[in-house]
Amino acid sequence: MCIRDSNKPLWNIDFSWEGFSWISNDDYKQSVISFRRxxxxxxxxxxxxxxxxxxxxxYSIGVPFAGTYAEIFSTEDKEYDGNGETNGKSIKxxxxxxxxxxxxxxxxxxPLSAIYLKCVRKAPKKNKTTKSKTEASKKEATKKVKTVxxxxxxxxx
Numbered sequence: 001m002c003i004r005d006s007n008k009p010l011w012n013i014d015f016s017w018e019g020f021s022w023i024s025n026d027d028y029k030q031s032v033i034s035f036r037r038x039x040x041x042x043x044x045x046x047x048x049x050x051x052x053x054x055x056x057x058x059y060s061i062g063v064p065f066a067g068t069y070a071e072i073f074s075t076e077d078k079e080y081d082g083n084g085e086t087n088g089k090s091i092k093x094x095x096x097x098x099x100x101x102x103x104x105x106x107x108x109x110x111p112l113s114a115i116y117l118k119c120v121r122k123a124p125k126k127n128k129t130t131k132s133k134t135e136a137s138k139k140e141a142t143k144k145v146k147t148v149x150x151x152x153x154x155x156x157x
Contacts, residue, residue: 007072007116012039023061023099030054032109034061034099045072046117048109056109062099066123068092069105073116085110091117 013019023034023046031051038044046063050056063069070089076082091105098104107115 007045007118009037009039009043009045010116023063023101030056030059032056032059036064044119047114048107048117049114050109050112053111055111056107058106059109060096060098060104060106062097062101063093063103063105063119064101065119066093066095066103067119068121068123069117070120071115072118073114074110075113075115076110082113083110087115087117089120093123 009019019038021036021038023036025033025035027033032049033051034046034048036044036046044064046061046069048059048061050059069091071087071091074082074086076085078084085108087107091107093103093105095102096104105117109115
């Protein structure tokens with residue numbers, strides 16, 4: 001079966017910007033681009049292309065979800081007469097901001113290659129309780145309510 005047929009984000013909503021989002025399209029010095037393909041359910045595939053005959057090790061890109069990513073396609077797969085080198089099925093995201101995302105992953109990009117990645121396990125979202133939210137909820141809990149008979153409404157003090 002063709003990789004396209006078994007991965008709906010690659011062809012669903014291909015007529016609209018809702019099905020496509022750049023991750024990085026400005027790394028002209030290394031000739032690498034990365035983007036997201038998204039289907040109507042929100043499932044997505046990340047595509048990374050290295051357009052130079054140079055190996056790129058520890059190449060980082062921003063990703064939309066914390067979790068584990070798997071390489072589901074590579075032009076370097078032996079099936080396509082490549083060298084067989086892959087990033088594997090267990091690429092863990094890091095809490096490092098990049099390309100407008102709170103998470104990033106580090107990859108090895110083979111020369112003149114393209115890879116497709118899928119988030120196979122999303123990490124649970126962390127509760128980020130800020131000090132201001134905690135203080136605001138304490139103030140709300142300690143507010144006193146007074147009844148004003150003339151207006152028949154409640155005032156907070």
